[in-house]
């Protein structure tokens with residue numbers, strides 16, 4: 304049975320120094336022009352030096368008109384033609400690899416999960432809208448993509464991957480989870496199409512499979528291609544565990560180097576360990592909440608599996624490895640609070656990581672506060688400071704909202720300069 308600090312050889316031959324993977328966390332910290340800068344370099348250096356075997360970046364956007372946040376990095380056709388920009392991506396890659404870990408860029412299209420305040424026109428499988436009680440005004444109804452538009456988005460994922468390889472990243476991970484565009488196609492709740500891209504699971508999974516094939520066609524075999532997938536949406540009538548197993552079986556023949564198991568969406572944030580259901584499944588009430596799902600998916604998966612969600616303790620990470628179903632333990636928030644957690648564990652230290660729990664009645668605000676509190680740690684690290692457990696969630700949330708409105712304005716100016724029409 305493999306142990307946490309054993310190396311891991313991926314199907315493409317890449318050797319990862321250990322089995323701890325940093326889960327993708329959107330930093331929302333780009334410089335003007337949606338490009339990486341010195342702050343991201345500093346942040347990734349901290350993670351690289353912390354001894355993580357694989358580092359996934361926060362989601363990098365494949366399209367300038369579809370961002371999960373106004374501070375998102377965009378990598379698209381032509382981005383690296385500018386030598387200064389190419390050097391910026393190069394420095395980011397160098398920093399992320401400086402500790403000897405495998406550096407993978409998560410690439411994403413949010414589909415309908417974009418905030419109306421950003422002025423974009425959301426797109427999705429069908430004309431649906433994110434529906435969170437009390438937050439109805441935050442999102443707009445999406446335009447249902449045409450066949451031609453879907454093919455353009457597939458080509459964008461391939462081009463972003465080619466450029467990530469050119470910039471020095473070791474691989475890409477297609478974000479197919481958390482209710483973003485690929486996940487919107489996979490879920491029968493958001494995909495109401497009756498053409499080749501909707502209806503049966505085979506059709507709903509077509510976008511993901513076509514994206515993976517398009518990427519593989521333009522990158523070297525040694526470049527890692529990974530997928531983050533929901534084990535389930537945690538919404539009645541949504542994408543279920545059996546669907547996830549079938550999708551993984553289809554991915555088995557597509558030269559995928561790793562699948563990361565997660566779950567949930569903006570409407571049902573299971574990735575944070577909770578859902579909006581009245582009686583969430585038992586697995587969500589404890590550490591490493593997707594492990595039971597992962598065990599079942601491991602029965603069909605031929606590629607290595609990473610499972611992310613809820614790990615803060617060495618004992619939990621070891622427990623996951625001991626199941627024999629998990630090849631890599633994904634850790635996101637704990638690495639925001641303790642970037643050198645892998646090195647600490649390796650040296651025999653077992654730091655207790657207890658971040659402030661936010662038990663506000665309004666689940667939407669609570670989920671936003673969790674994100675803001677974590678991002679506040681990124682900001683500290685990017686400024687050369689250590690993370691702090693003493694931040695006040697209300698103050699952090701307010702400050703984050705203020706920062707967001709500033710960078711939203713900057714983004715809108717850039718976005719309009721790209722020739723896009725802003726939504727009033």
Ligand SMILES: Cc1cc2nc3c(=O)[nH]c(=O)nc-3n(C[C@H](O)[C@H](O)[C@H](O)COP(=O)(O)O)c2cc1C
Nearest residue numbers: 326327328329361362574612613634635636674677
């Ligand atoms: C601030 C923040 C940003 C996140 N951004 C992303 C992202 O860009 N892509 C992604 O797949 N997941 C994202 N996640 C989810 C994490 O990757 C992970 O699935 C989730 O936090 C559960 O893992 P954890 O319990 O170890 O934090 C984000 C989480 C947080 C807290």
